Amino acid sequence: MNSQLDNIYISPLESNKDPLLNKVFFSKYKTVQKLGEGSFGKVYKATYDNKVFAIKVEKRTSNQSLLESEATIMNYLKSKYIPNIESFGQNNEYNILIMELMDKSLEDLINIYKTFSIKTTCLLAYQMINILKFIHDNHIIHRDIKPDNFVMGKEEKNANLYILDFGLAKKYRSSKNLVQYPLIKRKKLTGTARYASINALEEYEQSRRDDLESISYVLLYFLRGNLPWQGLRVKAKEERYQKILEKKKSTQPDDLCKGFPQEFSYFVSYSRNLGFYDEPQYKKLRKIFLNLVLQMKEKFDFIYDWTKKEDINIRDNKNNFIEDDLYDDDDEDCANDKNNLNSENDKKKDEVATNGNNLTLYKTLITEGGGKTNLNSNNNINVIIENKNLHENISSRCCSMYNIFYNIL
Numbered sequence: 001m002n003s004q005l006d007n008i009y010i011s012p013l014e015s016n017k018d019p020l021l022n023k024v025f026f027s028k029y030k031t032v033q034k035l036g037e038g039s040f041g042k043v044y045k046a047t048y049d050n051k052v053f054a055i056k057v058e059k060r061t062s063n064q065s066l067l068e069s070e071a072t073i074m075n076y077l078k079s080k081y082i083p084n085i086e087s088f089g090q091n092n093e094y095n096i097l098i099m100e101l102m103d104k105s106l107e108d109l110i111n112i113y114k115t116f117s118i119k120t121t122c123l124l125a126y127q128m129i130n131i132l133k134f135i136h137d138n139h140i141i142h143r144d145i146k147p148d149n150f151v152m153g154k155e156e157k158n159a160n161l162y163i164l165d166f167g168l169a170k171k172y173r174s175s176k177n178l179v180q181y182p183l184i185k186r187k188k189l190t191g192t193a194r195y196a197s198i199n200a201l202e203e204y205e206q207s208r209r210d211d212l213e214s215i216s217y218v219l220l221y222f223l224r225g226n227l228p229w230q231g232l233r234v235k236a237k238e239e240r241y242q243k244i245l246e247k248k249k250s251t252q253p254d255d256l257c258k259g260f261p262q263e264f265s266y267f268v269s270y271s272r273n274l275g276f277y278d279e280p281q282y283k284k285l286r287k288i289f290l291n292l293v294l295q296m297k298e299k300f301d302f303i304y305d306w307t308k309k310e311d312i313n314i315r316d317n318k319n320n321f322i323e324d325d326l327y328d329d330d331d332e333d334c335a336n337d338k339n340n341l342n343s344e345n346d347k348k349k350d351e352v353a354t355n356g357n358n359l360t361l362y363k364t365l366i367t368e369g370g371g372k373t374n375l376n377s378n379n380n381i382n383v384i385i386e387n388k389n390l391h392e393n394i395s396s397r398c399c400s401m402y403n404i405f406y407n408i409l
Contacts, residue, residue, distance in 0.1 A: 020057060025096055026087060031055060040066050040167055053086060054101040057094045066167035067095040073166040077138055081131045083162055102162055103154040107147035113305055116222040120304045122289040127161040128215050133282040136208045139175045143168045143206055144191045145214035156316035159302040172207050183276045193244050201245040209274035216268040223260050263288045
């Protein structure tokens with residue numbers, strides 16, 4: 001009988017000299033293969049108890065940990081759109097996040113298929129907009145929308161799209177009174193230049209519109225297989241960003257989307273024309289892509305270019321959130337929010353409390369010299385510190401965790 005280990009997709013990145021390979025974290029999770037690497041750290045496949053996990057590892061080089069921020073935001077959002085967190089912790093050298101291992105990223109898939117069909121792109125667009133709405137409704141913007149940060153579910157959830165990598169995410173408005181933070185000019189780009197909005201490349205503070213504009217470029221990347229501002233022969237980073245900005249500004253939506261349905265050009269234009277404080281019309285945008293699929297005489301069935309018959313047979317429709325929102329009570333041509341967003345948002349409380357008594361994310365249990373410390377919170381992430389020479393002040397550690405959460409959210 002095959003285990004999960006036999007069926008999981010792994011990107012083939014090998015490194016025989018990697019000191020983190022075959023290392024055991026928290027006395028149980030063993031890294032067995034490197035999955036990827038970026039400017040902020042590395043990602044590994046790990047096994048424990050015949051199950052597979054993803055481990056993100058970040059060097060402890062500063063007081064502000066992007067990985068700790070990511071774990072905090074993912075735990076705050078905790079949703080069917082986001083992989084589950086198993087543990088977060090530290091050892092002497094690294095911050096470590098252990099989470100549910102998903103299937104291929106959309107970047108992996110586009111590298112295999114080169115381009116996606118219009119139908120598949122619409123199916124993905126529909127889910128991306130749903131995901132953005134959920135994140136934005138909970139006062140967060142992602143700020144690094146790109147194909148690498150969207151992954152497909154595995155096994156019975158292989159139809160579902162998930163979002164990853166909240167290391168650059170931040171709060172864009174007050175969760176208490178919903179007042180949006182002001183538009184300011186920043187000193188550098190946050191995000192990935194290829195998919196960043198024009199305003200982000202001009203180094204303005206980002207808001208909901210910027211995530212949406214990034215989605216529009218991702219969709220065109222899927223359809224075209226490339227974007228006009230790729231491959232610019234510029235070595236210096238700042239000069240390259242400027243050239244990308246100039247090319248984006250000079251490329252009109254109709255030219256960018258030439259040869260494809262006008263709905264994509266509309267989406268680019270719409271996102272570019274949003275104001276900093278504007279709330280996107282998520283429902284209207286979803287409807288555009290739903291209707292386009294139906295106009296093509298296709299089924300909105302979440303059968304992608306890569307879907308195999310056996311993938312369909314194992315899908316769990318009861319847990320498949322995208323199967324339940326194809327029809328709206330008020331507009332049967334439009335997908336509704338009832339089953340996939342509102343039920344969660346109605347339950348979501350303002351977790352950023354105005355006093356410390358209402359925001360208890362972490363409880364600290366120190367085991368001196370034991371090599372492991374569990375920091376648990378009720379129904380929240382299991383936090384582990386791995387440090388045999390730990391001599392931290394407990395109240396100081398809790399205060400640090402509180403400040404990180406409060407400052408982000």
